[in-house]
Amino acid sequence: MKKLIAILALLAFAGNIASAELLKNFKYDGKVEVNAFQVRNMDFSDAAKDKVNDVDTRVQINMGFELNDDVDAVVSAVKANRQYGNTTATPSTSNAEDANTVLDNFFFEQAYLNLKGVFGMDHKLGRQYYGEEGDLIIYYGPQGMPYNYGTFAANGLSVMGLDGWSSGYSWDKLHMGFLLAKDGNDIAGTIDDDKDIAGITAKYDMSDDMKLGAYVYQYNTQAGDAAAVTGPNDRLQVLGVKADGMFSGFKYHAELAKNMGKNNGTIYALGTTGMNDYSGMGYLVNASYEMDLAGKLTLMGEYASGSGDKNTTDDDAEAFYGIQSDYRPGILWGGFDITGTANGITDLTTWNVGAKWNPSSMEKLTLKAKLYSFAPTEDKTGTAKAYDAYGMEFDLCANWQHSENVGVKAYYAMFMPEKDYAQRNSLTAKDDVASVIGAAFNVKF
Numbered sequence: 001m002k003k004l005i006a007i008l009a010l011l012a013f014a015g016n017i018a019s020a021e022l023l024k025n026f027k028y029d030g031k032v033e034v035n036a037f038q039v040r041n042m043d044f045s046d047a048a049k050d051k052v053n054d055v056d057t058r059v060q061i062n063m064g065f066e067l068n069d070d071v072d073a074v075v076s077a078v079k080a081n082r083q084y085g086n087t088t089a090t091p092s093t094s095n096a097e098d099a100n101t102v103l104d105n106f107f108f109e110q111a112y113l114n115l116k117g118v119f120g121m122d123h124k125l126g127r128q129y130y131g132e133e134g135d136l137i138i139y140y141g142p143q144g145m146p147y148n149y150g151t152f153a154a155n156g157l158s159v160m161g162l163d164g165w166s167s168g169y170s171w172d173k174l175h176m177g178f179l180l181a182k183d184g185n186d187i188a189g190t191i192d193d194d195k196d197i198a199g200i201t202a203k204y205d206m207s208d209d210m211k212l213g214a215y216v217y218q219y220n221t222q223a224g225d226a227a228a229v230t231g232p233n234d235r236l237q238v239l240g241v242k243a244d245g246m247f248s249g250f251k252y253h254a255e256l257a258k259n260m261g262k263n264n265g266t267i268y269a270l271g272t273t274g275m276n277d278y279s280g281m282g283y284l285v286n287a288s289y290e291m292d293l294a295g296k297l298t299l300m301g302e303y304a305s306g307s308g309d310k311n312t313t314d315d316d317a318e319a320f321y322g323i324q325s326d327y328r329p330g331i332l333w334g335g336f337d338i339t340g341t342a343n344g345i346t347d348l349t350t351w352n353v354g355a356k357w358n359p360s361s362m363e364k365l366t367l368k369a370k371l372y373s374f375a376p377t378e379d380k381t382g383t384a385k386a387y388d389a390y391g392m393e394f395d396l397c398a399n400w401q402h403s404e405n406v407g408v409k410a411y412y413a414m415f416m417p418e419k420d421y422a423q424r425n426s427l428t429a430k431d432d433v434a435s436v437i438g439a440a441f442n443v444k445f
């Protein structure tokens with residue numbers, strides 16, 4: 001109760017000082033998301049009659065204001081711990097949260113200062129989101145569709161931020177970005193296990209129809225402290241180039257990335273003990289074409305592949321890795337992690353084709369259908385049956401955009417496992433279709 005009174009007092013105080021322009025140009029926005037779903041046959045067995053039926057929620061509140069003429073402040077609070085029907089310890093007969101529990105489960109996923117125009121650049125200092133949703137290499141922020149079921153039970157719809165500094169500089173058609181940040185915790189009195197991320201990005205607008213980009217990132221895990229150094233650092237480096245544009249009516253994106261650095265088993269437990277060279281490669285290409293057909297019809301296709309490791313006992317870590325990939329194709333594959341390999345293209349070759357239609361007679365409705373194929377880049381062998389494919393997935397979505405601030409999406413997906421993969425990895429040795437049906441509600445304010 002004391003926390004609730006404190007929050008109410010703070011809001012009253014903030015209202016007063018805002019009127020006095022101590023919180024100059026105060027702005028806020030937010031979002032409430034509710035995702036209801038039922039997934040069946042995650043073990044690929046109709047006979048088991050298994051299903052998961054849940055409703056997950058996430059609330060995001062973003063606030064910004066000017067501290068002075070040179071500095072903005074941004075704070076984002078996120079609550080994502082609830083599933084409908086959750087019980088609580090007190091009172092034991094209710095699934096309601098008391099005020100203290102509500103406040104305890106709001107986390108500040110962003111809290112940074114924006115220094116304007118220092119050395120000709122803006123500088124973000126503090127906890128912040130970084131990257132673009134769905135990025136192949138790096139993204140820290142709220143994950144959208146397909147919602148990541150793997151984190152629901154512990155933390156709701158997942159959100160992740162970085163602690164650090166980022167900045168950018170633009171000169172004519174050239175845009176540069178810089179990042180120095182930490183992902184992880186340094187626990188006092190123990191080995192320093194910070195994970196440091198550094199990056200430089202560049203983008204050049206050659207024309208309205210072509211934009212070229214390049215980047216280099218390093219993800220470094222420290223493996224010692226001043227008192228006791230236990231081993232060398234693990235340094236994953238990712239170098240990449242990409243291109244976006246239009247050609248003969250086709251919108252396209254292409255990206256090629258290469259791993260470098262040394263693997264010591266602290267980021268990715270590969271290879272033998274000692275230092276192994278990161279040498280993986282990955283690429284992604286996609287294209288779409290829009291036409292008029294009783295509305296807007298968009299045809300699309302995509303192909304992505306990341307190398308695998310043929311020999312995990314040699315000196316090379318040949319599988320491709322991103323820093324924090326948010327590339328998660330398919331509702332079941334990318335959202336429900338049906339094979340345990342949802343994020344990124346590590347040892348994965350995948351393609352998809354699909355179509356999106358916005359009928360002119362119902363402008364608020366958008367229909368989308370996609371067919372996906374998933375396979376390991378390196379064929380899998382072992383004591384059980386070998387396999388060279390995971391399977392296929394078919395997704396169907398209908399989105400109703402009631403207004404700019406209210407949207408409802410209904411979706412259905414089914415994953416058809418490759419027989420040898422399913423029988424090798426399923427406890428039931430079956431290869432029946434897994435499926436999910438659901439609805440997602442999105443309210444902005």
